[in-house]
Amino acid sequence: MILAQSAKDPLIRWDWVWDHTDDIAAATWEHLRLTAVAVGVGFVISMALSMIGLRFPKTYSPITWVTGVMYTIPSLALFAMLVPVTGLTFLTAEIGLVSYTLLILVRNITAGINGVPDEIREAALGMGYTPRKMFWEIEVPLAMPAIIAGLRIATVTTVGLVTITALITFGGLGSFIDSGLRRFFNTEIIVGVVLSVALAVVLDLAIVMIERWLTPWTRRRATAGN
Amino acid sequence: MIRLDRVTKTFPGSTSPAVNELSFDVPEGEIVVLIGPSGCGKTTTLKMINRLVEPSGGTIEVAGQDITALEAHQLRRGIGYVIQQVGLFPHKTIAANIAVVPHLLGWDAARISARVEELVDLVELEPGMGDRYPSELSGGQRQRVGVARALAADPPVLLMDEPFGAVDPIVRSRLQDELLRLQAQVRKTIVFVTHDIDEAVKLGDRVALLNVGGILEQYSSPAAVLRDPANDFVADFLGTDRGLKRLSLLPISGVDLLPGPVVPPGATATEARSVMAEHGLDWFMVGEDGHISGWLSAEDLDGGRSPAELEMRPVRTILSPDSSLRDGLDAVVSSHTRAATVFDGDTYLGILTIDQISNEVLQ
Numbered sequence: 191m192i193l194a195q196s197a198k199d200p201l202i203r204w205d206w207v208w209d210h211t212d213d214i215a216a217a218t219w220e221h222l223r224l225t226a227v228a229v230g231v232g233f234v235i236s237m238a239l240s241m242i243g244l245r246f247p248k249t250y251s252p253i254t255w256v257t258g259v260m261y262t263i264p265s266l267a268l269f270a271m272l273v274p275v276t277g278l279t280f281l282t283a284e285i286g287l288v289s290y291t292l293l294i295l296v297r298n299i300t301a302g303i304n305g306v307p308d309e310i311r312e313a314a315l316g317m318g319y320t321p322r323k324m325f326w327e328i329e330v331p332l333a334m335p336a337i338i339a340g341l342r343i344a345t346v347t348t349v350g351l352v353t354i355t356a357l358i359t360f361g362g363l364g365s366f367i368d369s370g371l372r373r374f375f376n377t378e379i380i381v382g383v384v385l386s387v388a389l390a391v392v393l394d395l396a397i398v399m400i401e402r403w404l405t406p407w408t409r410r411r412a413t414a415g416n
Numbered sequence: 417m418i419r420l421d422r423v424t425k426t427f428p429g430s431t432s433p434a435v436n437e438l439s440f441d442v443p444e445g446e447i448v449v450l451i452g453p454s455g456c457g458k459t460t461t462l463k464m465i466n467r468l469v470e471p472s473g474g475t476i477e478v479a480g481q482d483i484t485a486l487e488a489h490q491l492r493r494g495i496g497y498v499i500q501q502v503g504l505f506p507h508k509t510i511a512a513n514i515a516v517v518p519h520l521l522g523w524d525a526a527r528i529s530a531r532v533e534e535l536v537d538l539v540e541l542e543p544g545m546g547d548r549y550p551s552e553l554s555g556g557q558r559q560r561v562g563v564a565r566a567l568a569a570d571p572p573v574l575l576m577d578e579p580f581g582a583v584d585p586i587v588r589s590r591l592q593d594e595l596l597r598l599q600a601q602v603r604k605t606i607v608f609v610t611h612d613i614d615e616a617v618k619l620g621d622r623v624a625l626l627n628v629g630g631i632l633e634q635y636s637s638p639a640a641v642l643r644d645p646a647n648d649f650v651a652d653f654l655g656t657d658r659g660l661k662r663l664s665l666l667p668i669s670g671v672d673l674l675p676g677p678v679v680p681p682g683a684t685a686t687e688a689r690s691v692m693a694e695h696g697l698d699w700f701m702v703g704e705d706g707h708i709s710g711w712l713s714a715e716d717l718d719g720g721r722s723p724a725e726l727e728m729r730p731v732r733t734i735l736s737p738d739s740s741l742r743d744g745l746d747a748v749v750s751s752h753t754r755a756a757t758v759f760d761g762d763t764y765l766g767i768l769t770i771d772q773i774s775n776e777v778l779q
Contacts, residue, residue, distance in 0.1 A: 313503025316468060316575075317516050317565070318493030331507045407507045407549040 203377045214366075218385060221362025224352045225393070228284055229345050232291030239292070240299040241325075250300065257292040265290070265354045273358060283355040290351055291344040298340025302333025335408060338401040342394055349390040353382065363389070417605040418442040418465060418573060423474035425460055425630070434460045435630030437474070442622075444572075447599060447606040449620035451613065453653070457630030458609045462575050465607060466495045478573055493520055496566030496574035496604070500581045502558045504550040510561055511536075511546035517569040535564040538598065556587040563595070567602065574606045580615070592618055613654060617642070617661050625650050639665045659777050660742065668744050669737035671776050673758055673766025680704045681724060685717045699753050702728060706763040711753070731757050735768065741776060744768050 207214070239257070243250035268286050276282040306329050314324045330337070353364025361368060363386040370378030402409070418441070425435040435457040442448045450458040463469040465476055467488045476483045483491055504513050511532045512519075518528045536546060539560040550558055559579060566574055580588040592615060599606065610616055616623050617638040625634045625641065627649055634646040642662040645651040654661065677691045677700035692700050698714040702723050710728025717723070733747045733756045747756035748770055755767040 307501075307503075309499060309501035309503040310505060312468065313497070313499060314505070315489075316466060316492055316497035316499070316503075318489045318491075318520050320489045323520075328505055328507075332505075334507075405507070407551065 201376055202380050206377045207381060214381060214385070217361075217363050217365055217382075218389065220360065221349070221352050221364070221386065221389060224283060224287060224355065224360060224362055225345065225348045225389075228287035228348050228352075229291055229341065231284065232288045232295055232344060232348075233341065235288065236292050236295035236299055239296050240303070243296070243300055244303055253296060254293065257289075257296055260289040261293040263289075265351060266357070269354070269358050278358045280360070282358055283352075283360045286355065287348055287351055291348060294344045294347070295337075295340045298336050298343075299333065302336030302340075303329050305336060306332045331405075334405050335401065338397060338404075342397050345393050345397060346390045349386055349393065353386055362386070417444040417479060418607065419477040420461070420465075421475045421477075423461070423464060423471050423476060425457070425464060425469060426472045432629060433472070435464070435471075438626075438630050438632055439474075440624055440632060440635050442605055442607060444605050445603040446621040447608055447619055448622045448624060449608045449610060449616040450624050450626060451610055451616045451653075452626035452633075453611070453628060455628045456626035458611075458626050459577055461626070461630065462577055462607055462609050465573075465575055466492050466497060468492075493517055493569065494571050494573070496569075496571045498559075498562050498566045498574070498576040498579045500578040502550075502562040502582075504558055504561055504565070506550050508549075509546060510541070510548050510550065510553070513550065513561060514546075514564045514568050516565060517571075521569055531568060535568060538567070538601075539564045540594070555583045556591060559583060559591055560594070563598070567604075572605060574604045576606060576608045578609055578611070581610070581612075588615075595619065614661065617665060625653060660745075662777060663742040663745055663773065664740045666741040666776060667737065668735055668739050668741060668758055668768060671741070671744075671768065671772050673768060674755075674772070676701060676755070676757070676767035678703055678708070678764075679723060681709065683723055685720070685722050688712070688717060688723055689714070697753075697755075701731070701757075701764075703764065706765075708757070708764045733757060734759050736760065737765065741773055745770070745773050748773065 239253050243253045265286060268289070269282065272282045272285055276285065303325075310328065310332065311324065314328045315321075319328065352360075352362050353367055355361045356364035356368035363382045366378040366382030367386075368382075370376065370380075370382060420441075421439050422437045423435060423439070424433050424437055426433040434455075438457075438461060440448075450461055452458050460469055464471045465478065465483070467483060478491075478495070486494075504510075505516070508516075511529075514532045514535055515528045518531055523531070532546060533543075536543060541557065541560055541564070545553070545557070550561070553561065559582075562579065566576075580591045583591065596619065608616075608619060610619075620638050622636060623634075623638050623641050624632060625646075627633050634641055634650050639662065641650065642654060642658050642665070645654060645658070651658070674695075677695040677697050679688050679691050679700055679702055681702055681704065683691075683702075688700050692698060692714060699711055700723075701708050701711045703709050708731055710730055712723055712726055712729065716726050733751045733753075735744055735747055735756050735758045737758060737760055744756055748754060748768060755769045757767055758765045
């Protein structure tokens with residue numbers, strides 16, 4: 191194998207970048223799609239697990255234990271275990287990515303709901319809310335700041351993890367890092383790293399904007415007399 | 417309107433009941449205050465009426481219907497509920513908070529917004545306040561919103577659990593006055609829990625005094641409870657200033673006022689002295705036909721001039737027949753003349769002295 195880059199080469203070769211804009215756009219889009227599906231599916235599963243844990247408090251410990259174990263499995267090992275079963279597929283990539291979001295999301299959703307003051311619940315039930323209606327119309331909206339904090343961590347973590355899925359032929363921007371490392375080609379590595387960091391920052395900001403839009407009441411604090 | 421029949425509540429894990437075989441009726445349109453020391457089950461009793469606590473035994477009827485006949489959430493939509501911490505929903509605007517029950521009942525938007533406007537007006541909130549969030553309001557304003565929210569769907573019954581317990585005394589007193597004014601308009605059947613006996617006396621048409629374990633010690637009007645405590649527990653609970661508390665319930669109009677030392681404007685000094693002697697006082701008022709122009713003391717006559725030639729002192733301590741005897745007592749003890757003059761508008765009715773007040777209390 192020939193080293194693609196000699197010591198005289200610049201840190202980044204812009205000509206390579208201009209020649210590969212289509213590849214870069216496609217990889218960015220794939221990265222975004224892998225992240226969005228992982229966080230979306232992870233959120234739905236976490237919401238269901240949280241509802242079970244809140245409804246039957248005895249199940250909360252086992253739920254956090256299992257999701258905690260999933261969280262601690264090294265990602266390389268997880269993909270290695272999954273490939274013989276599900277192959278080099280989108281599904282394999284997502285099973286891995288989703289499993290890493292669960293612990294963070296379940297913890298934040300549960301903490302958010304448990305943080306709703308008792309008197310709010312008493313008032314809601316006393317007004318005639320059913321427990322289900324109270325959950326969706328009172329408890330979830332009030333837990334939104336905690337839930338969104340969880341979504342931010344899960345999203346930023348997932349953007350990082352997506353690069354690992356390059357090992358099973360996915361990877362989004364991670365495929366540049368992977369290929370750059372194999373070829374000792376700095377430009378590709380830098381493009382992969384910088385864009386995945388940028389993607390994490392942009393998604394984080396987007397979620398913050400969504401939070402501001404969803405929770406207008408948290409920004410109003412002023413008290414009139416009497 | 418509300419009937420409790422041998423209602424018992426024993427909480428799981430407890431051997432003694434929190435409420436034991438409690439029976440009483442709340443008549444329509446009255447305020448019944450549940451009061452007693454901690455652990456007397458007053459809040460538990462209240463929460464059994466809207467089934468936030470399910471009774472272990474006995475039956476509760478609201479408007480002739482057993483409360484277990486409906487689903488709990490349907491029952492609660494027909495009963496207003498106000499709690500001490502108010503429990504406004506922080507993520508909803510004031511208007512949306514008030515609209516909660518109508519919304520649950522499925523009213524259309526136009527009807528809801530008309531009703532919200534009506535209630536904002538009824539509890540005397542500023543009209544623009546509907547768009548704000550609860551965190552932007554003061555404690556007193558939030559509690560008014562809490563009352564408006566409870567009244568929103570016009571329920572016949574209102575349950576209030578120490579609603580004014582968390583606000584300062586001045587705001588509390590104002591909210592109490594507002595509740596009485598509101599009640600005169602809306603005539604709800606209200607069950608009100610408090611641990612403040614003065615609040616109970618001020619607001620209650622009837623007072624239910626509960627002892628630890630949910631035992632009803634006495635159930636009567638505040639005046640009857642203060643006059644004839646059923647037993648030592650009640651007397652102790654009411655405190656040593658029971659007589660004073662009773663005074664706040666008795667209007668001056670119920671007392672036979674003394675005519676007072678009044679001389680006509682043309683009277684001589686001698687005539688004035690004889691009127692003072694007759695009443696055993698060292699002061700007199702000048703006036704006729706129910707109109708008093710002022711008062712003079714015996715010393716004022718020492719210069720030898722007649723009342724008509726002297727400058728009148730203005731009558732300052734004025735009471736109306738609607739004032740309570742407690743206000744009357746306050747006026748009497750803080751007046752130099754040891755008497756308070758009572759006027760109905762501009763018309764002089766007579767004077768109130770300490771003797772009449774204590775006679776009334778002893779009756």
